[in-house]
Amino acid sequence: MIIKLTKKIYHEDHEYEELNLNLEGLNCFDLLQVEDLGRTLDKDRFQLWGTRHIMLLAARAAGVQFTVLYELSAKDFMTVQLAVVNFFSDIISSASQEINSDVPF
Secondary structure (H helix, E strand, O other), rough: OOEEEEEEEEEEEEEEEEEEHHEEEOOOOHHHHHHHHHHOOOOOOOOOOOHHHHHHHHHHHHOOHHHHHHHHHHHHHHHHHHHHHHHHHHHHHHHHHHOOOOOOO
16 A cells, blocks of 8 residues: 655655555564564553554555654654554454453453
């Protein structure tokens, strides 16, 4: 999925006008590495599906260093964040329903 940026960003001599989020291309190893990186960067406050986690997933899906996303405008970042959340929304909501269910474990 290609996200056109409302404001170009520059990072390490590279100009970005869009981000190509290949969320479908992520695999289990990517998810585990993103979680490990998030916990390393923010050991005490890291939350699965928190802003940092979503940002790291987006960077991995776009094939860019996560620091590239620091340059995004707030509006562009929210667009990217919503794209990631919407992509995984059916899985996230199913998992939260299972956690809140009356399963005896």
